[in-house]
Amino acid sequence: MIPFNRASITEKEKEYILDSLNSKICGDGKYTKKVNEWFKDKIDADILLTTSGTSALEMAALLCELKEGDEVIAPSYTFVSTVNAFALRGAIPVFVDVDPKTMNMDVNKIEEKITDKTKAIFVVDYAGVVPDIDKVKEIAKKHNLYVVEDAAQAVGSKYKGRPAGTLADFGCYSFHETKNYVMGEGGALITSKEEDFLKAEIIREKGTNRSQFIKGYVDKYTWNDIGSSYLPSDILAALLYGQLERFDEIMQKRMNIWNKYNEFFEKYEKENKVIRPYIPSECEHNAHMYYLILPTEEKRDELIAYLKNQEIGAPFHYIPLHLSPVGERYGYKKGDLPYTEEYSSRLIRLPLFADMTDEEVDLVCNETAKVLEKI
Numbered sequence: 217m218i219p220f221n222r223a224s225i226t227e228k229e230k231e232y233i234l235d236s237l238n239s240k241i242c243g244d245g246k247y248t249k250k251v252n253e254w255f256k257d258k259i260d261a262d263i264l265l266t267t268s269g270t271s272a273l274e275m276a277a278l279l280c281e282l283k284e285g286d287e288v289i290a291p292s293y294t295f296v297s298t299v300n301a302f303a304l305r306g307a308i309p310v311f312v313d314v315d316p317k318t319m320n321m322d323v324n325k326i327e328e329k330i331t332d333k334t335k336a337i338f339v340v341d342y343a344g345v346v347p348d349i350d351k352v353k354e355i356a357k358k359h360n361l362y363v364v365e366d367a368a369q370a371v372g373s374k375y376k377g378r379p380a381g382t383l384a385d386f387g388c389y390s391f392h393e394t395k396n397y398v399m400g401e402g403g404a405l406i407t408s409k410e411e412d413f414l415k416a417e418i419i420r421e422k423g424t425n426r427s428q429f430i431k432g433y434v435d436k437y438t439w440n441d442i443g444s445s446y447l448p449s450d451i452l453a454a455l456l457y458g459q460l461e462r463f464d465e466i467m468q469k470r471m472n473i474w475n476k477y478n479e480f481f482e483k484y485e486k487e488n489k490v491i492r493p494y495i496p497s498e499c500e501h502n503a504h505m506y507y508l509i510l511p512t513e514e515k516r517d518e519l520i521a522y523l524k525n526q527e528i529g530a531p532f533h534y535i536p537l538h539l540s541p542v543g544e545r546y547g548y549k550k551g552d553l554p555y556t557e558e559y560s561s562r563l564i565r566l567p568l569f570a571d572m573t574d575e576e577v578d579l580v581c582n583e584t585a586k587v588l589e590k591i
């Protein structure tokens with residue numbers, strides 16, 4: 217059995233988790249500080265650890281001060297949390313089609329969707345590849361809009377040499393079990409402005425200025441804004457810290473597998489049997505995901521079923537949000553986003569996790585090839 221994903225946990229993470237139990241186990245403890253310092257050093261940004269990538273996105277929506285009736289531009293081909301984050305505030309999703317080369321939102325189709333109600337653009341770094349975010353920011357500046365970067369999948373990726381997650385007004389990471397670096401459930405928010413960081417600290421601490429109180433900047437803390445409990449336990453930060461200490465090792469292992477897949481499927485791409493992921497020259501990806509696009513939905517489904525029979529977990533990805541029951545409630549219908557509909561139905565993800573053995577990768581390649589040979 218080859219699962220689609222398995223977290224890579226060593227004795228180091230276990231040791232840190234046990235050690236964390238000797239100190240305060242609520243949020244913002246010893247290991248949270250270590251994680252913050254690690255990111256400061258790595259990406260030159262102050263991060264706020266959160267209970268999930270979803271929470272980080274919800275915080276971003278609060279910081280954009282989105283309200284009932286505002287419009288927010290986003291891809292339909294994404295995880296529900298990207299859109300739930302602002303839908304919870306009553307803002308309306310305005311979906312933009314994907315660029316099938318990267319499966320990222322087509323940045324050339326954003327401007328035509330802007331109205332006087334548009335308040336923000338939520339971009340997603342699909343498969344750890346950042347879309348042309350400088351272009352998005354140019355559009356946002358012209359129309360006075362916020363940009364939120366959903367970098368849930370992009371920890372360790374870069375765009376024009378700059379770290380993913382730091383490229384917009386707000387950046388959101390995920391450390392969910394399925395991501396490259398895990399804390400079980402967890403995430404982080406990055407703000408580009410100091411004043412937003414201070415507001416975010418309050419939102420994360422149930423709307424109070426408790427963080428300022430703990431740092432000794434105020435002598436009592438109180439209700440300052442609306443907020444929620446977005447602060448993770450230090451036990452989870454200990455797990456994440458162990459993972460970050462293995463950052464290069466995990467990245468390298470994933471990259472080796474990604475490259476192996478990519479070399480193997482080159483031949484099949486030349487024979488027009490699959491399309492491999494495309495990495496634009498300005499992007500460095502983090503080997504978060506390896507996917508293939510098959511010639512038709514039927515062939516894709518056949519491959520998924522065949523691999524399942526061989527006990528290989530190879531799932532499809534997002535059902536486009538505009539075709540979901542909620543999407544329909546917003547008035548969307550089939551045919552609205554042709555590339556999203558077409559390519560999402562042809563995409564399959566192959567197993568990829570740091571501890572995957574060479575034999576396992578070979579098996580996935582060879583079993584996949586058996587189906588591709590018949591195309």
Ligand SMILES: Cc1ncc(COP(=O)(O)O)c(C=O)c1O
Pocket residue numbers: 268269270271294295297298340366368369389390391392401402403
């Ligand atoms: C693009 C995207 N956004 C948001 C999320 C939500 O992250 P989390 O599962 O940490 O809440 C995920 C992960 O599942 C994701 O892939």
